[in-house]
Amino acid sequence: MSGERLRPVDLARRHGLSTQAIRNYEQAGILPPAGRTSTGYRTYTSLHAQALRAFVALVPAHGHPTATSIMEAVNRGATEDALKLIDESHAQLLEDRRTLQAVESALRDLAPPEPPSAPEPGVTFVGPLARKLGIRPATLRKWERAGLVQPRRDPHTGYRVYSAADVRDARLARQLRRGGYLLEQIAPLLAQVRSAGGLAPLEAALREWHGRLSARGRSMLGGAAELDAYLRLRALTEAERQDGGAATAE
CATH class of the missing domain: 1.10.1660 (Multidrug-efflux Transporter Regulator; Chain: A; Domain 2)
Known part of the structure; x- marks a missing residue:
């Protein structure tokens, strides 16, 4: 042979x-x-x-x-x-599966954003949120320009203020980025999540990821x-x- x-x-x-x-x-x-x-x-x-x-x-x-x-x-x-x-490589595949599970777990906990007039518990700023997600503050600002997160500005200091809903969006953006999705793919998904307050917009993406x-x-x-x-x-x-x-x- x-x-x-x-x-x-x-x-x-x-x-x-x-x-x-x-x-x-x-x-x-x-x-x-x-x-x-x-x-x-x-x-x-x-x-x-x-x-x-x-x-x-x-x-x-x-x-x-x-x-x-x-x-x-x-x-x-x-x-x-x-x-x-x-x-x-096998370890990376296992980590990717865990990431997908984390995304699905996060999505199960989604709730419609609170109205602007309601109190916003758990507000945070760009530095602490970046450290929590393991990314740079510049990355959060880039995500904001791409429409992934929409923090408001403190009227007195001008600092970005992230509400609980903003933190949720940033966390989902981080997980989807780890799943290989591009910013231009994530932005419309998160926009639909914000408007619909549910899982439906992401179900197809999650099936594709699986x-x-x-x-x-x-x-x-x-x-x-x-x-x-x-x-x-x-x-x-x-x-x-x-x-x-x-x-x-x-």
């Missing part, structure tokens, strides 16, 4: 890639070094084909940069480094299977090489 000889175009066609992409992947360490013919042309084997299958499967699971780092680590013999990268996390989890399973197959084939190829070397020495 490891003795099969493949051209760059053979690998490229199987995955809808260009031959230049195959050469780039080899240069980046995604593929192990290619053999060469007597005339200098690259030749690949089933080992390279499985490496490419593993990489292609790892990309939707971990992203292109991390998938590249995983394959590069494996191909330089640092399998433990590769496994650590995978562990970190779907993305589930797809990533499934991709991790597929990527792990292809990577395991590659690791097994690498071990087999190395054993064959060592057996061949021993036979030659005899």
